[in-house]
Amino acid sequence: MNSYDVITLLDEIAATSSRNAKEDLLRKHIDDPLVQRVVRLAYDPFVTFGITPPTLSTFGEAVFTMDTPEVWSLLDRLAKRTLTGNAAREEVEQMLAWLNKPAAQLLWRILRKDLRCGISEKTINLVLPNTVPTFDLMLSKAYEEKRIKAFPVPVEPKLDGFRGMSLVSAGVSKAFSRVGNHFPQLDWAGPYLVQMVENARAKVQNAESCPGMTDKVRRFIWDVLGGDAGPSAAIDGEAVSGSYATTSGDLRRKDEEATDTILNVFDIVPYAVMRDTGQIEWKVPLKIRRKVLEFVVRCAPEGAPIKVTDLREASSHEEIQAIYAEHRANGLEGAMVKPWDGHYVKKKGHLWMKIKAEETKDLRIVGWFEGKPGTRLEGKFAGYIVNHEGVTVSVGGGYSHKQLEELGAEALTIHAGEPFTEKGIVKRMFTVAHRLCEVEFHEVTPDGSLRHPRFIRFRDDKDEALRVAA
Structure with a gap:
């Protein structure tokens, strides 16, 4: 041809x-x-x-x-x-x-x-297999006291950002979401990450530059960073740019990079392990991974927008709750609890546990509705309609004025069926399922709907429909 x-x-x-x-x-x-x-x-x-x-x-x-x-x-x-x-x-x-x-x-x-x-x-x-990188990340489940077998345990803030994995290899770093989709808007951080990994490798090569570090530890870090195959690493973290809405918007805009974002990193895994779809678990305790990560981040070039997440130890369930309450008071989403001896396992489990304030679900958007007659949103976008286990739920809270305008303009570009009126409200159902979004609510009603639902954020990073992996 x-x-x-x-x-x-x-x-x-x-x-x-x-x-x-x-x-x-x-x-x-x-x-x-x-x-x-x-x-x-x-x-x-x-x-x-x-x-x-x-x-x-x-x-x-x-x-x-x-x-x-x-x-x-x-x-x-x-x-x-x-x-x-x-x-x-x-x-x-x-x-x-x-x-x-x-x-x-x-x-x-x-x-x-x-x-x-x-x-x-x-x-x-x-x-054409293996053309686009594919992998699974370690994911958390809800906090359960019985899962903690020994204290102390590290507690990190649950950031209101965009979870992703940065893969560094062959002098290039690319950012990927938890379902394996490439996000080029975060690739601006690539040169910092590449330099950081190369600096760390150069440092452990020279015993004099690592006083007090044993040859065994230096060799281990060298292997984590690619070993003799050359500089590489998989660095797990959360990209934060102001609020989650800002971060998510930055990541979705294809014509500009999210250059005001801070990459908060919390784990590091060898690149080869992350790319190996047959290896589910890397049997290295979090305590060791954290020390390697802290060493590597200290080698980042000056001014790099990269930091290791804050971490505090808790010696009881009461201390865990106190740290969680403090994070919430500081405007954070919640807390992450992880055992020091836990391995990195590329699937969802209780090795990592999250504590959040309200019950939320990730639901598929299937349509949208206009504001009630006589209100300022009459004839305009007033919220999404989501599918909750076969029940359609109108989510009218949680949007800013700016979001209502932007989401309304987007909704009009998506093909929908003929509008219809239900209980005096005009609704438009999409002919195909739309994006996944997180919805906060008080409780599930007897008929399967949600009480006081509020739109929180889009969850493109968790959307299995966007998964790259076959």
Whole structure:
């Protein structure tokens, strides 16, 4: 195949709305080396080119294949950052002008890392395994006193932010949500994390720079940071930018990076362990992982927006509750309780336990409703309709004035059925399920609805429908 064949395939995939049809078309041609290379370059988040390609205007007559060194050399030098700045822009413009229109369009899409054919990362991994990083994180369950077998236990604040894993490898760091979705808006922190890991490795290589540290400990840290394979690590944390609503909004905006966000880190795991889908547990106690993490973060470059989460020890259940109450008084969401001897296990369990103020559930949005007649929101977006175990619940509280305007504008862009009136309120049901959101409520009513439901936040980071892993 050549560049014309590939762009034709992509356009054919884009023209079908069926996910299965898209998958079938891609699978039919995925054995072709050119198709494979195009897909990997466009979807592998660890391959970036550091340039926004210019708008296409004039074209030449050339096409490219696997045997066109000019194209692949250009992409390789851009990815390795041996070609940057004005020189990179000039070469890209020259290459696009040399290629014919279909070939230039294909190269432009590769540089934009967007093939514009509606294929998800999940589909890519189904057809071409291991193209996009996949993994599971350690997740918590509700706090239960009986689960604590020994005191003291560390207690961390439960931050009102966006949980994610930063994967550092081969001089690049990429941020991923708990369901494995890449969030490029946090990649601005990558250079800090890469430098931090490289600095830590350099320090443990030199015994004189680590006075009091045994050779065994230095070797262990070296191995956690990639060992002889080169600098790497998986750093678990919570990105916070003011309120959760601000953080989530920053992460969803694709045209700007969340550069005012602080990355609060609380765990570290070897990169190879995190990428190994067959290894569920890393049998290293939290007490050791925490010490390694604190050492690594101390090696971060000056001014890096990275900090280790605060941690306090509790020697009784009463002390745990007192710390939790203090966190709530300081405006935090709650507390996390973790045993010092607990391993990192890539699934949900009681090794990590959370204490939260109100009962909440993550529910699927299925529609929205207008304000009551005679109110300021009459004829406007007033809240979402969610599905609670088969019962539709109208969630009208918890939104700011700004959110009501922004969410209303978004809701109007989503295809909905004909509006209908129920109890004097106009409702619009989406034809497909929408985003997942967290809803706070007092109790479940006898008919299965929720009493006093309030919108808290979107939970894209927990949405299994967005999971990348096959």
